[in-house]
Amino acid sequence: MYWNQAEDPDTITVPDDIVDLSFALDCRQLPVDHAYGLAAALLAVCPWMAAEPGIAIHGVHVAGSQNGWERPAHGTGNRLQVSRRTKLTLRAPRARVAELLAALPGIRCQVGDCPLTVGVGKVRPLSKETTLFARHVAAAPGETPQADESAFLHATAATLAALDIRMRKALCGRALALATPQGPILTRSLLLADLSGTESLRLQQHGLGPHRLLGCGIFIPHKGIDAVTSNG
Incomplete structure (x- = not known):
């Protein structure tokens, strides 16, 4: 059992x-x-x-x-x-x-x-909520706005796994570029649900990907994935 x-x-x-x-x-x-x-x-x-x-x-x-x-x-x-x-x-x-x-x-x-x-x-303090949302997560180098979302999610799952975080439910948003003098940085929003409490806190502590000073990879509590899917 x-x-x-x-x-x-x-x-x-x-x-x-x-x-x-x-x-x-x-x-x-x-x-x-x-x-x-x-x-x-x-x-x-x-x-x-x-x-x-x-x-x-x-x-x-x-x-x-x-x-x-x-x-x-x-x-x-x-x-x-x-x-x-x-x-x-x-x-x-x-x-x-x-x-x-x-x-x-x-x-x-x-x-x-x-x-x-x-x-x-x-x-x-950080949140105990187990559904988290990041408004911007930096895409992989070379990824274009037209790239399939599945590639972004696959890369995200691998990065999370390195933090000992399992991706169970995820939704990513459309691509947005952040303007910098060195050129645009492509990002996507990302919602993760059904995390464990320990995983949620670890993700909030570590973040995901680069460009943290530009607001990328910072996760905050979200009311839930159901509200996103019902309005999508």
Whole structure:
């Protein structure tokens, strides 16, 4: 007889060696594709982040539509309308938390042609949720936007396996390119469901693939894969 008992989420301890830092944000607009500009602005204040493997910068996320406003197309020339509730979030090793909480509040910078001021930050633990979502995961070198999604998922499964994470249910989104001075970086969104609690925490801690400072490979909790499939 084989009996595989699912983990009880209440028995899982969330480690604090990697945490999220959520900062208030004073900013009216941002380019839709702001990954490179945001990273450059923060690296100007904390250049050590470029050599810190545990640091990741979440993209500033704004709802797809609000009060009749529709999210514009992806690109550096289009603008997101940023509300006062919108946060700037970094994922960071615990050893760097105090430094970031001291260095970032009060900085004023430009992301593209949009002024941005960072406010007070607070620490948030990683999530126990077992359905996770990444808005951007960098595609393999040489992959084109027209490439079959199955190739992306096959490569993802192999990368996850190296982290001892089994890919059971996965959905990837359409290809988007992040603009950088070195050329565009092709990415896809990725939702993973039915992870174990241990796998979920490991994935949040390690991330997936390169370009973490550009918001790639950072996983956050999601309400579930059923909502995606029912609306797809």
